[in-house]
Amino acid sequence: MGLIGEVLLLPFAPVRGSLWAVRQVLAEAERQYYDPAAVRAELARLEQLLEAGEISEEEFDRQEDVLLDRLEESARRGAGTGNGTTG
Template identity: 50%
Template sequence: MGLVVEILALPLAPFRGVGWVIDKVVRAAEEEYYDPAPVQEALVNLERAREEGRIDDEEFARHEEELLHRLEEIRVYQLQRGARPGL
């Protein structure tokens, strides 16, 4: 019966292929968007900029808050997906 179903579904193969490609692209985009490493690196660079006097404390606090909020968003996403946070 599986062969009959495959033969009957053959005209739909291009659509399944497009769906597979879209799924892979979405997964890759999500992995990149929810990667905590760039945000952690931005926090390190932000701290370095403050220490070197390139930004003041007010600007530092504003950017730090945004980055920490982003890390929290990533952690929540990872917990919802069942992944271990930070990995």
């Protein structure tokens, strides 16, 4: 498009910048949500709640299924390194 196109699209620069920022935040949120280390930590916390009697077996099973689905999705995506580090 060149220089003329850039000049014509200049009024939309704040919108384009905002969309870029939203995409970056969303990508990071998804990376953290599907991070295998984070999911395993949540599974451990869930097991502690069950052992402490703070949640029922049914609630444990329901939440465990959700977390295991996230872990499976993480493996499909290849998200994270599994050790809590980025890279």
